[in-house]
Amino acid sequence: MAVYVTGDTHGDFRQIGDFCSVMGTKRDDVMIVLGDAGLNYFGDERDIARKTGVSRTRMTYLMIHGNHEMRPATVEGYRLIPWNGGMVYQEERFPNLLFAKDGEIYRLGGKDVLAIGGAYSVDKEYRLRMGYRWFPDEQPSDETKEYVEQQLDKAGWKVDAVLSHTCPRKYEPVEHFMPGIDQSKVDKSTENWLDTIEDKLDYKEWYCGHWHINKRIDKLTFLFHDIRLFN
Numbered sequence: 229m230a231v232y233v234t235g236d237t238h239g240d241f242r243q244i245g246d247f248c249s250v251m252g253t254k255r256d257d258v259m260i261v262l263g264d265a266g267l268n269y270f271g272d273e274r275d276i277a278r279k280t281g282v283s284r285t286r287m288t289y290l291m292i293h294g295n296h297e298m299r300p301a302t303v304e305g306y307r308l309i310p311w312n313g314g315m316v317y318q319e320e321r322f323p324n325l326l327f328a329k330d331g332e333i334y335r336l337g338g339k340d341v342l343a344i345g346g347a348y349s350v351d352k353e354y355r356l357r358m359g360y361r362w363f364p365d366e367q368p369s370d371e372t373k374e375y376v377e378q379q380l381d382k383a384g385w386k387v388d389a390v391l392s393h394t395c396p397r398k399y400e401p402v403e404h405f406m407p408g409i410d411q412s413k414v415d416k417s418t419e420n421w422l423d424t425i426e427d428k429l430d431y432k433e434w435y436c437g438h439w440h441i442n443k444r445i446d447k448l449t450f451l452f453h454d455i456r457l458f459n
Contacts, residue, residue: 234259234260244455255288259455279322290328295394305321317329339387342376342390387431389431389433394438439452
């Protein structure tokens, strides 16, 4: 089983489909999508159509929750099932499209891997004004944060890798901040919390999406269109 990782797809999986064709992937290979997969965005038949297409690729997907999509726990048809040492959300008709539960630690590619989704939408007001969807539960709740920390307590605050949507605040790519946004009004509570996690956690690598860049700094890798071998 090969494990790959990439950034936000926002419903466009054509690049991954081409990658699967070129690489000759198999259904038990895994593609990690670091949030905003775009498969639970509309809440109607358009999501079903996208999932139908994506599910036909020869790949199993593990998707982190992003801020521009519904949480799978709130979408009818999802159930929690055990998978690679943790729990994931799965729809019966799309068995290879899996969504990570925040705080779960999976065994992937010989690594213990922690999943943490969610982020704040800096374009919230624009989205509401233009009639685009915005999700009030986009950031991890206090209950979710508590669960993540409880899971890390059990793991002795040591994992091989972290998969998150946004990043710890100390690693925010300020050079890629959206122009015209007053940063003093941006809710950075998730990034601040991830900072406390990162300070305490014994880990080897950290991957995140959200920022639409490909960049490496210290042990943290931002991904957007790049597809990397994870194991």
